[in-house]
Amino acid sequence: MSSSASQTELKRVEDLWFPDATLILRAENSLFRVHSGILAARSSVFQDMIAFPQPTPPAESDGNEMVDGHVVVRLHDLAGEVEVFLRAIFDSSFFMPPRSPVKFQVVIGVMRLAHKYDVQFLFRRALSHLDSIFPVQFTDSLDRYSVYGDADHVQFDGGDLTVDFIAFRAALEVGASWILPTAYYNIARESDFMLKLGANCHLSPQEEKLFLAAQTKFLRAFGSTYRFMKLLPSPECDSSQCEDTISEGHDVLKRWNDDCTDMDPLGPWVFDYVDGSLCDGCEDLARVQHRAAQEVFWDTLPTLFGLPGWDELKELRRRVIEETA
Known part of the structure; x- marks a missing residue:
């Protein structure tokens, strides 16, 4: 290792140090010795980089960093990410x-x-x-x-x-x-x-x-997702336990609102936090209404942050992930 890259300053990443390779990369204080042909076959950027004639020894006098007789290619990236x-x-x-x-x-x-x-x-x-x-x-x-x-x-x-x-x-x-x-x-x-x-x-x-x-919009949306509570119990309900469960659910929602910490319209079901259970009729009514309100919020979520709608974002994702596959 040359004086310009002393062993005390630089660390070889052993699992990415192939003795028969000729390309030495440096990121921060980490060194990688890898096969240029494999890297060029995967990366068009490295392919172009390697295509340029490399300095030949003695190149250190020209200001190039040398390790084991090879010019070091400096990458301006985090060492952990390069690894x-x-x-x-x-x-x-x-x-x-x-x-x-x-x-x-x-x-x-x-x-x-x-x-x-x-x-x-x-x-x-x-x-x-x-x-x-x-x-x-x-x-x-x-x-x-x-x-x-x-x-x-x-x-x-x-x-x-x-x-x-x-x-x-x-x-x-x-x-x-x-x-x-x-x-x-x-x-x-x-x-x-x-x-x-x-x-x-x-x-x-x-x-x-x-x-x-966005937080103000989330608070309003959270209230919308639980408007169905006014519809409970369902007209078909014949369970005396539902009244107690619904009342407990209202108490939980009130505590959430009083704490002013819940701005989570896509968050979990309030009845997961109560001891009782709803009858099938009340459960079905509540879940259908709650899910519908959450879906309305989800549909508007990107635009709340000034982003394109979901259709445009999904199309972008499809082009990037699927069309270039």
Whole structure:
């Protein structure tokens, strides 16, 4: 290793250091030695980069960084993202299609760099992984926001708004606008979103204004989703228990409203939080009305944030993920 890249400063990533390879990449203080032909076959950007004649030794005197007699190619990307991106290329088992378990940060890192370096199959795969977190279909959103929803295969700290912040920033960067409505929703529904995001997730004044304005709309929409409570009990109800259950449901809703913390029109069913149960007639009436009101809200969700409607966003997603497949 040359004096310009001393061993104390730089770290070789062992699993991505192939002794017979000739391309050495550096990201921050991490070094990767990989096969240029494989990388060029996957990435049109690297293909073009490698096509340019490389300096030949002794090149260090020309100001080039050298390692083991090879010129180092400097990448201005985060080392962690370069590592997962290269692993996805050189290890076919590392980044499998959905629903294989994968860490959220891996998905974001692969998505960003696959977009930047034009590795389309990895870009599409990363976006497909995010579908389960940021759905575009109303029925999928019910599973996502249900208290009984299955654990997601994309692993992250549940309830951590940092996930949504990172996702919407990355979505804006790569043009995946269909991710934005649910990412924005997850942030805006939290009354103290600025506190929960913390200092490491800086929102612009325009974004803060956008989320605060959405909260008022969420509160109104939440009230709309429970207007059916006025219809209960159903005309066919013959259960004495329903009156007590409905009364308890009203108490729960009042506590939610008094706390002013619930701005979650797509959130769970209020009767999941009471001890009693409704008769079939009351249950059917309530669920049909509640779901219909939630669907109305879902249909308007993108426009609440000044985004195109779902039809346009779904078409964009289809073009990116399906047409280029």
